[in-house]
Amino acid sequence: MEFIDEFLLFVTSMDWEKFSRYFYFFVIFEFLRFFVVELFVLLLWKFTHRFRKQRWEKAHHELWTRMPLVSIIVPGKNEGKHIYKLVQSLKEQTYKNFELIVIDDGSDDDTERICRSLKKNGMIDLFIRNDVRGGKASAANLGLRFAKGEFVVHLDADCSYWPDAIEKIVRVFYFDHRVGGVGGNVQVRNYKDSLVATFQAIEYFDSISIGRISSSELGIYRVISGAFGAFRKKALDKIGGWDIGPGLDGDITVKLRKIGYKVKYEPDAVCKTNAPDTFKKLANQRLRWDKSLIRFRLRKHFDVLLPSKNFSWLNFFSFVENIVYNLVLNFKWYFYIIDIIFNFTSLLPFILLTNLLLYTINFFVKFILFSAFRLNHKEPIAYFIPYLPGMVIYFGYFLRFTRTVAYFQEIFWKASYKDPWNPEKSSKFAKAMKL
Amino acid sequence: MQSPVIVIDNLQFVRLSLETGLDTTQIMAYDGVLIDSNDAPFVQNSILSIRRHHQPEVYLKPIFLCQNHPSAFIHIHALSDGQYIHDKDNTLVASKTRKIFQKTLELSESKPNSAYGAAIKKALDYMYCRENRILQPILDPFSIIGYSFPEMSVSFETHEEAQILDALDWAEKNELIWPDFQEKIYVCNQCSGGFLSYREVCPHCQSSHTYGEDLVHHFPCAYIGPISDFTNEKHEGLHCPKCNKGVHHIGVDYDKPSVLYHCNNCDTKFQDLYVKAKCLNCKNDVEVQYLQSRTINTYKLTSKGRHAITKGFELQNHTTDAHFIERDLISEDTFISLLNQDCKRSQIEERSIGLMAISINNHQAIAKEMGNYRFKKLVLELYDIIANELNPLEYLYLEQGHTFYFNQYLGIEDSFISIQSSFQERLNQLIIRNHSGISVSMNYQNISLNECKDGREALNKLKTQLN
Numbered sequence: 001m002e003f004i005d006e007f008l009l010f011v012t013s014m015d016w017e018k019f020s021r022y023f024y025f026f027v028i029f030e031f032l033r034f035f036v037v038e039l040f041v042l043l044l045w046k047f048t049h050r051f052r053k054q055r056w057e058k059a060h061h062e063l064w065t066r067m068p069l070v071s072i073i074v075p076g077k078n079e080g081k082h083i084y085k086l087v088q089s090l091k092e093q094t095y096k097n098f099e100l101i102v103i104d105d106g107s108d109d110d111t112e113r114i115c116r117s118l119k120k121n122g123m124i125d126l127f128i129r130n131d132v133r134g135g136k137a138s139a140a141n142l143g144l145r146f147a148k149g150e151f152v153v154h155l156d157a158d159c160s161y162w163p164d165a166i167e168k169i170v171r172v173f174y175f176d177h178r179v180g181g182v183g184g185n186v187q188v189r190n191y192k193d194s195l196v197a198t199f200q201a202i203e204y205f206d207s208i209s210i211g212r213i214s215s216s217e218l219g220i221y222r223v224i225s226g227a228f229g230a231f232r233k234k235a236l237d238k239i240g241g242w243d244i245g246p247g248l249d250g251d252i253t254v255k256l257r258k259i260g261y262k263v264k265y266e267p268d269a270v271c272k273t274n275a276p277d278t279f280k281k282l283a284n285q286r287l288r289w290d291k292s293l294i295r296f297r298l299r300k301h302f303d304v305l306l307p308s309k310n311f312s313w314l315n316f317f318s319f320v321e322n323i324v325y326n327l328v329l330n331f332k333w334y335f336y337i338i339d340i341i342f343n344f345t346s347l348l349p350f351i352l353l354t355n356l357l358l359y360t361i362n363f364f365v366k367f368i369l370f371s372a373f374r375l376n377h378k379e380p381i382a383y384f385i386p387y388l389p390g391m392v393i394y395f396g397y398f399l400r401f402t403r404t405v406a407y408f409q410e411i412f413w414k415a416s417y418k419d420p421w422n423p424e425k426s427s428k429f430a431k432a433m434k435l
Numbered sequence: 436m437q438s439p440v441i442v443i444d445n446l447q448f449v450r451l452s453l454e455t456g457l458d459t460t461q462i463m464a465y466d467g468v469l470i471d472s473n474d475a476p477f478v479q480n481s482i483l484s485i486r487r488h489h490q491p492e493v494y495l496k497p498i499f500l501c502q503n504h505p506s507a508f509i510h511i512h513a514l515s516d517g518q519y520i521h522d523k524d525n526t527l528v529a530s531k532t533r534k535i536f537q538k539t540l541e542l543s544e545s546k547p548n549s550a551y552g553a554a555i556k557k558a559l560d561y562m563y564c565r566e567n568r569i570l571q572p573i574l575d576p577f578s579i580i581g582y583s584f585p586e587m588s589v590s591f592e593t594h595e596e597a598q599i600l601d602a603l604d605w606a607e608k609n610e611l612i613w614p615d616f617q618e619k620i621y622v623c624n625q626c627s628g629g630f631l632s633y634r635e636v637c638p639h640c641q642s643s644h645t646y647g648e649d650l651v652h653h654f655p656c657a658y659i660g661p662i663s664d665f666t667n668e669k670h671e672g673l674h675c676p677k678c679n680k681g682v683h684h685i686g687v688d689y690d691k692p693s694v695l696y697h698c699n700n701c702d703t704k705f706q707d708l709y710v711k712a713k714c715l716n717c718k719n720d721v722e723v724q725y726l727q728s729r730t731i732n733t734y735k736l737t738s739k740g741r742h743a744i745t746k747g748f749e750l751q752n753h754t755t756d757a758h759f760i761e762r763d764l765i766s767e768d769t770f771i772s773l774l775n776q777d778c779k780r781s782q783i784e785e786r787s788i789g790l791m792a793i794s795i796n797n798h799q800a801i802a803k804e805m806g807n808y809r810f811k812k813l814v815l816e817l818y819d820i821i822a823n824e825l826n827p828l829e830y831l832y833l834e835q836g837h838t839f840y841f842n843q844y845l846g847i848e849d850s851f852i853s854i855q856s857s858f859q860e861r862l863n864q865l866i867i868r869n870h871s872g873i874s875v876s877m878n879y880q881n882i883s884l885n886e887c888k889d890g891r892e893a894l895n896k897l898k899t900q901l902n
Contacts, residue, residue, distance in 0.1 A: 106692070116707055120638070126704060130650070130659075130692035137657035141677075142650065145660045146704060240677040244657050429655035429688065 003349075010350040022344065022351050025336040026358050029329050034207070035366055041214035042373045052175075059174035063095075063167070070098040070170055071147030071233070072155055075139030077104070079157035080111030087123045089160045095167035098153070099125040101143040106133030135422045136226075137242035144233075144241045152236055155271075156227040160189070162270040169230040169269035180235035180261025181253060182269070183221065184228030185209060189272035191383075196282050198387050199394040200275040202367070205384070207395075209267060210370050216265035220318035223250040224263060228271035235261050244430040246421045247292020254301045257315050283402050290406035291416040293326055300435060330403050359392045441469060443519075444529035450501070457481050463492045467532045469519055471501035475511075478504060482514045486561075486589040494557060494589075495539050495564050497532045499524075513573065513585035516565070538564040545747035554590035554599075555606050556744075561586050562736050563744045570603075570734040572617060579716060580622055581629035582731050594716075597627030600729050607732075611740035614732035621712070621726040624806015628716030633723070635708040641720070642700035645708065649691045653682055661695060727808040767894075770832035770840065774890025777842050781885045788884045789843040792897050793821065793858065796876040798837035805873060811836065813870060820861050838901065840894065842884070855879050 020027060074086065083102065090100060102124050104111050112129050119127040126146055130139065144152060151170050155161070165184065172182040186208070191201035215221045224231075226249040239255040242248045253263050276282040297319055304315050340351055367388060371381055409415035417431040429435075439455050441448045446466040451457055453472050462468060462485060470478050478500065488494045499519040504511050516535070519528050542560055547553045562568045568586075575583035578596040587599045606612045622629045634643045648661040651673065658664075658677035665673040665682055673682035673689070682689045697704050713720045736744075765773075774790065781788045795801065795814075802810040814836055821839050822831055831841045859877070866873055880900045887893035 119705075119707075127706070128650075128693065128695060128704075129706060130652070132652075132690055132692040134652045134654075134659065134690075134692055135657060138652050138659045141657055142659040145664070240656065240658065242657060244655075425690075426654045426657060433655055435655070 007350050007353060010347065011354065022340070022347070023355060023358060025333060026355060026362075029325070029332075030359070031362060033325060034211075035362060038210060038214045039369070041217050042210065042370070045213060045217050046373060055175060056171075059171050062174040063171050066174075067097050068150040068170070069148060070095065070151045070153055070166060070230075071143070071149030072098050072100050072153045072166070073103070073140055073143030073147060074101070074155050074157050075103040075105055075136055075143055076107075076111075076157045077133060077139075078107045078109045078111055079104075080107065080109055080114040082157040083111070083114055083118060083124075085160060086155070086157050087118055090166075091123075092163045093161070093166045094164045095170065098166060099147070099149060101126045101128075101147060102157075103127075103139040103143045104129040105136065105139040106130050133423055135244060135426050137244050137248050137422075138426070140248075141241040144236055147233060150233055151230055152233050153228075153230045154226060156273065159186075159227050159271045159273045161228070161272075165228070165269045165271060169228070169266050172264050172266050173230070173232060176262060176264070178260075178262045179264050180232050180256040180259075181224045181263045182230045183212065183216075183224035183253075183263070183265045184230070184269040184271045185212075185265075185267045186225045186227050186271050186273055188275045190274045190277060194277045195387075195390070196279050197275050197277050198384065199391060200282065202384050202387060202391055203395070204275075205374060206366060206370060210373060212265040213267055213373065215318075216263075219262070219314045220321055221263050221265050222253055222318060222322055224253045225249055225271075227273050228269065230269075231256070232261070235259070243435055244422060244426045245292075246288045246416055246419050247296055250292050251296045251300070254296060254304070254315075257312070257318070258301070258304065258310060260310075260312075279398070283398075286399065286402045287406045287409070288416070288419060288421060290326075290403045291410040291419075293322065294407055294410035295414075295416050297323055298327075326403070327407065330400060330407065333400065334404075356392055359396060360389050363388045363391050440465070443525050446529055446532055448499075448528075448532075451481050453477055457484055459484055459488055459493055462496055463490070465496070466536065467497040467499065467516075467528070469499050469501050470515075473502045473504075475504055478511055482511060483589060486514050486586075489553070491539065491542065491557075491560060495535065495560060497528075497535050499528055510573075510583070510585040510588070513571070514589070534566070535564045538566075541745045543743075543745055543747035554587060555602050555611075557590060558584070558586040559606070559611060559736065559740060559744050563741060567736050567741070570612065572731045572733065579626070579628050579630075580729070581620065582618075594626075597622065597729070600731075603732075603734060606740075607734070609739075610737055611743055612734040613737050614730075614734055616730065616732055618731040620729050620731055621723070622729055623712070623714035623717060623719050624721055624725050624727045624808055625719040625803075626714060626717040627727065627729075627808075628714040628719075630715040631712040631726070632715060633710060633712050636711050637696075637698035637701060637703060638705055638707060638709045639703045640698060640701040641709070641711065642698055644699040645696050646699070647694050647696040647708075650693050650695055651682065651689055652692050653678070653680075653689050655680065655688065659692070662691075721806065725804075725806055725809065727806055765830060765832055767832065767834065770830065771890040771894060773830055774842065774884070774893055778884050778887055778889050778893065781883075786844070789881050790840065790884055790887075790893050790897055791843050792838060792840050792878075792880045792901050793817075793855075794838040794878040794880075794901050796878050797874070801873060801875060805870070809870075813865075813873075813875075816865055817862065820858060820865070824857060840897065843881070 014022070072090065087100070102115050104115060104127070115124060115127045118124045128142055128146070130142070140154060151173060153166060153169065169182050169184050173179055186204065188197060188201035188204050190197050192198070212221060229249065235256055238259060239252070242252055245251070256263055276285050304319050341348060344351060367384070414431060417427045419427070439450050441450050448467045448469045449462060449465040450469045450471050453474055457480070468485065470481050472478055482498060485496060485498060486494050498515045499517055500511070500515050501519050503520070516531055517527065518524065542563070547556050558570065562570060570584055570586055572582045572584055574581065577593050578588070579594045580596045580600070583596055584599055584603070587602070588596065591599055603612065607614050620629055621631065623631065635645065636643045637645050648663060650659055651662050651665050652659045653675045656675060656678035658675055660676070662673070664676050667674060670681065674680070675682050685691065693706060695704055695706055696708055710723045711720055712723050712726055777788050780786060798810070801813070805813065814833070818831070818833060818839065821841060825831060825841060826844065828844055829842050831839060833839055862875065862877065866875060878901060880897055882893060882897050882900065884893055887896060
């Protein structure tokens with residue numbers, strides 16, 4: 001009781017100056033960037049939506065008039081068990097003028113047998129099997145090599161797609177002819193399977209889905225998801241397709257931007273995927289993703305930050321925003337904690353508790369307020385509300401800690417080149433050539 | 436001119452030459468035959484005429500060649516008993532002739548009632564009289580299957596060589612002969628032709644106008660493409676089109692993970708070339724999994740075979756398909772006789788007896804797709820399925836190899852429906868298990884025997900219904 005009284009006294013006696021001193025990290029970096037700015041952009045996006053309606057209708061008409069061939073590339077290893085469902089999902093698509101290219105990257109299960117059977121029955125247009133695994137990038141490039149379509153859609157075999165997903169994602173190319181790549185709206189299918197899957201579903205709702213709407217509007221959208229991304233074929237040919245991963249999704253997005261193409265996010269093109277269902281699997285996935293920030297932003301594409309003939313302020317801003325908010329602030333948070341510990345030792349419990357409350361309230365308000373902008377979600381919002389307090393721990397501690405480990409591993413040991421996700425034979429070249 | 440009769444060790448031999456010609460009826464009067472000619476066709480025709488003769492006194496006669504015939508005709512040596520070139524051969528010739536004669540005395544005079552039975556008996560008689568000679572297959576470009584059994588081939592035309600295998604299979608199943616594996620061959624499923632042209636074809640348009648290219652994976656930049664992507668006029672060797680670097684060492688900076696084929700005819704790309712076999716005899720073009728597999732064995736007489744030859748044996752139902760022999764198929768006449776009894780029984784005892792028919796509608800299409808041999812196996816499997824459904828009072832008749840007729844006791848509709856559904860279910864399982872990809876369309880009909888005065892009328896009525 002005494003602690004509560006003291007805590008209430010701490011809160012009520014706090015003026016604006018003290019508040020900004022104790023919680024500057026929350027106010028400046030979390031609240032302003034991820035709440036105020038995003039809300040502003042979303043409102044702007046909503047407001048201007050009606051003015052774009054006619055342009056969207058024109059794009060829709062142009063798509064259905066031209067009926068371009070779309071090449072759907074599905075690279076993967078041991079994905080045979082998912083392929084039949086994927087094919088069924090694609091059969092239901094409203095846009096039918098596509099060719100389905102499946103690349104088997106050295107599977108050692110019955111993927112080859114399943115795919116050859118589907119090919120024989122006309123459900124796959126081109127099936128190519130590599131007896132030796134070459135990695136996801138090479139498999140995707142092989143699909144690209146034989147793609148005949150004007151647009152290329154890259155899919156993951158374990159995902160399913162809404163019936164109008166292909167139509168919606170390709171339509172963007174007619175909305176803006178300078179667009180070279182479009183990312184689809186990836187949602188979590190198995191959100192009820194485990195606590196970690198539910199957290200990820202909320203994360204996809206907010207920071208990924210909503211965050212991508214605003215970053216796309218701002219022109220700084222960074223990662224076209226490998227699970228569902230569409231590309232202009234000539235743009236892919238120009239950049240030579242995918243380079244060695246992990247993190248090839250973000251890499252190809254940067255490559256497109258560097259040669260002058262716009263990259264957009266399309267929330268109406270919905271894809272469902274299974275998220276990792278244990279914290280261990282999630283940690284492995286995020287370690288891989290987070291390492292790519294160091295590898296691709298700070299090493300391979302560092303030239304984006306330097307003056308050159310292809311310099312673009314938008315790309316510069318996108319990189320800076322990415323580096324500041326994901327890398328700098330990640331470490332800054334530790335400094336903030338140290339600062340609080342050393343300078344406000346006696347107030348530490350109150351500051352931490354207040355921080356917890358602020359973040360929780362922020363999550364609740366943001367989650368409910370942003371529901372107005374959230375598109376194409378069938379999941380009941382109420383289902384997620386009880387889990388929102390846990391998001392502070394998930395975001396604030398689990399993901400932050402994972403990210404920190406990833407950054408250290410990549411900065412000091414270049415761990416991404418040792419990731420078994422990519423075959424060693426390719427990774428050693430990538431490391432040597434600083435790719 | 437030499438005398439046409441030669442006596443060797445008190446045995447009389449007739450000497451055949453171009454001058455004397457051949458009169459098979461006269462041969463019976465001699466102990467053996469000497470063929471004295473270097474004219475291979477004459478020798479060949481003479482031997483075949485003797486061995487093809489229907490009377491054992493002629494076709495078993497010892498034949499000796501007075502001149503060398505190095506591989507002029509592959510059957511000459513297999514169907515003759517040796518050479519008589521020098522006087523020093525006298526003893527051997529006389530001895531062989533006497534032994535053959537002694538053996539012929541042991542043969543039973545039973546006469547098989549079919550052409551195939553006669554062919555088997557003839558070959559077995561010949562083997563027995565030649566000291567249990569082994570029946571040897573010979574590579575034969577003139578035989579439709581590529582092999583011939585000279586002792587059997589004399590009874591068949593060259594295009595009927597596959598039927599010899601059926602006959603030998605039957606003799607083997609009856610334990611008259613014992614096989615020793617020599618070769619497994621694949622023959623056309625339509626005409627049993629063994630001369631096949633194997634071709635790799637496009638799985639889409641079946642054209643063999645295809646070419647294949649290695650796919651090359653360049654490790655540093657993850658580019659994969661056909662090897663032609665890596666060659667250009669500017670650079671020697673392989674050069675990556677994506678990163679513009681030389682590609683040097685396989686396994687180090689690149690590998691070849693697979694091969695991709697391209698069809699020049701339909702412009703498709705694929706990795707799974709189909710292998711098809713074109714029969715040079717009937718021009719049938721068939722996927723290799725539908726080819727008929729046959730085993731080529733050498734055969735020797737078993738003790739049961741020797742017993743059958745000397746004591747007589749019944750060779751029944753020698754159809755061209757040895758498999759059907761085992762099923763105790765009844766003839767139409769027998770079936771009608773049995774139906775007559777059922778008609779009377781149904782009228783006298785007022786029992787409800789039905790006559791059912793199950794016909795394969797698309798039998799011609801299936802036979803064309805599967806080949807005759809596999810189609811017959813399918814029919815046999817269907818036969819077994821129906822036969823298993825019948826009780827001891829019911830009997831099954833197979834007409835023209837695709838329509839089954841059988842009588843059915845108990846309530847007609849109920850039992851017919853149940854047997855129909857049971858049959859259809861088992862048929863579906865059979866197709867899935869053994870003949871996937873084959874579409875079988877069945878026609879089920881039934882009538883009541885109470886409405887018919889006799890079996891003939893009932894069968895005709897049902898046939899009309901089927902049509």
